[in-house]
Amino acid sequence: MCSTRDSSETAPCLLSAGQRRSRPYYFAEVRRPGEPSLVIPLAYKGNHSDSVTSAEQPASASAHAEAVHIGRWSETPGLLFSTQLPTDGGTMTVHALQAPGSGGRSYPAEGREANLDAKPAQENVMSDIRPPTEGPVAPEPVRGRHVQPKDYAWFRGSPAHATAAGLMAFTGSGHAIARHLTDRQGRKRFTGLEHAADMSIQDAAHVLFGNEYVGAGHVFRLNGPRVEAFSGMDEDVFRLLARGDVEEYRALVRASRHVRPRLTFDEGWGGPVSVHADGSVFALRLLPEQDRDAMSRLRGA
Template sequence: MSAATDRILAELADTTRVHVRSAAQLVSDADKAAAGIDRERARKAENKEEVFRKPLTEPLPAAEREDLTLTTWQVLGTLARSSTLARHGQGRGLAEHWQSLKYCRAMATPKGAHLRLSSSGESPEQFHRGLQARELGRAFGLALAERTIRLRHPDRIIATIDAEAALLPGFARSDKQPTLGAWPRPDYLIEAWKPDEPSIVYAVTASGNHQIATPRTGKAQRTTFRQLARASERVEHLHIGTWNNTGCLLMSTELLAPGGITVHALQASGSAQLRNAHLDLEDGSDIDRRLKRSLQYVDTVRVPGPEGLPREHRHNAFLIPVKELSWFAQVLAATGAAGQLAWTGAGREISRYLTAVQGRHRYQERTFAGAASVRDAHHTFNGERFVGTDQVFRLDGQRVEAFSGMAAPLYELLEMGKVEEYRRLAYERRDVWPTGTTAPGWGPTSFRDDGTVMALRILPKEPAVRRTQRIR
């Protein structure tokens, strides 16, 4: 057994801290970056249309600015869970897992210090640099966003859903390959849900960068501030119910900040709620008929004029009208269920939850050999049977197994289309899952209150097979 691999697994399971920065000065700095972006656009004549941003962004409340305390493995689990419905086509299984597992050696925790990039993480291959910034930015940004929403709604379970996947049933363009095009939008929606109560929804953006800022770096050129300014544009293009009623969290992660990895965060207040709408999908249910809509994007949002002035205007945005709040609740429930099943490696079972424009056919087709997520693994943690999928790869030459799964009773309910029963059982059992960062026989583990787990362990060396007879 490799000592180097043992050390890496131990570091992945060690609790560490990540800086969080959110203050009034950050709002001012992001505003200066926004003004610089607008000047650049004016010079290049890139966009003649008026640019809209959130009318008011603020720092997080003081109680939500504490350092993140978590393990590196939990960060990677956050990234992996957020990409379960990414459109990886026939290589989806390998892509979903490897998106997070490739960063097992990218971070390090010097003794007594905050989490930072390791030497290999600081110097990725040039073509990989942008990818690392984007993916680790999402991982840390989402980790902070999820903690923030848990603090605000401790009596609820949260579900992180890719915003494009959630918006496609209502807004997909009628091309051969339906997409949302280049329309600005947030990265994720986070639903805080509780059985029989309206869900609360937040829009989230999460970016990252490798810039090394110096005292001579102007506010308008600071990548973090520019990312927050652009994030304000993107979340302003999504409104649930009415204009400016959707809570938003804007995150930008500096991976090379001097004191260690630092997440910069702003918020825009809002209290968007969906109408409670039960969703159960029996065999043969027509999900397209139930969830497909043709909602408008152009000039949908009515924005009031400045205070004291009667003039108002309209701008383009994804608007979920009040009359469609029950529909959108079902879209999020179905898309969230599909993501949970994908996490376990399910295949055709997922297709009952996705419309055609969301890529249902991808889960009805066979995948390439060796590249599929297949729900054929099961392990027991703390006396509870978990079912899911695994991938085996090498870490410093040592074979290791990564397992992602869900408690078997919860999986069985989703497999049968019983979303409401799943939510009730998941909510009832949200406090029973292990809270440790390791498990017997495993290295780092990450359990969540929705009954899912991600775990890693070293595989024993395979014994040499002695040929005892000649193969004729």
């Protein structure tokens, strides 16, 4: 599961880990209030070779993106990427290929509008993609997953809850993560005892740029000096997701998307701080009484 931005959110693939078949690596959700979300399957490859290799990789990546159809047959848009990273230290190049389409939107069905504040539902979506029938004999199904209108209400909630679970993982709050997962996604893994020896736990709170953030603290060595890292979320955003107010969280993130992002040195914290539009934060600082030269290097990072 992945991070979220203002206009897009990502969700885990619909296929279970036990099924050995192609599937998208991510779903990007582009949303606007009052309109059905546009969900785009993403697939990517990478290489340390040349542009010839990069030209071939979108073809193999397309099998992953096309493994899920949302709406009408063969109308789901997709994004394919091939990242070229030379071994000689040259410039990294990202090749992108867009597959246009009129599908990908989970239009609400009458009487089945999604309630994002409800706990995620564990649906059993039938396997296989079914091409349209153009004659007396129905064509053979194609391997993959086909999200059809009857599944739209469930599918709309999947990216929202997966994103919420990912953000809660960033704070280390196991019980808040479990609130947004189904049993098949591993909900029970986060409902037991939370202990620092077993996992990152929500055990820290800091004021950064005048705002309260809650999350998890970590200490490690960075080329010798001991460094403290803090990952967390804006306290107000955290409270919303912890109690399941996903709709209000999404509205808050959209309203603050232009003012929240920040990347600079916070003198009060004593190190660089990165705040994202979704309310998540990551901060670094040297532990007290560390070498001043190391502090200068951290400030200039």
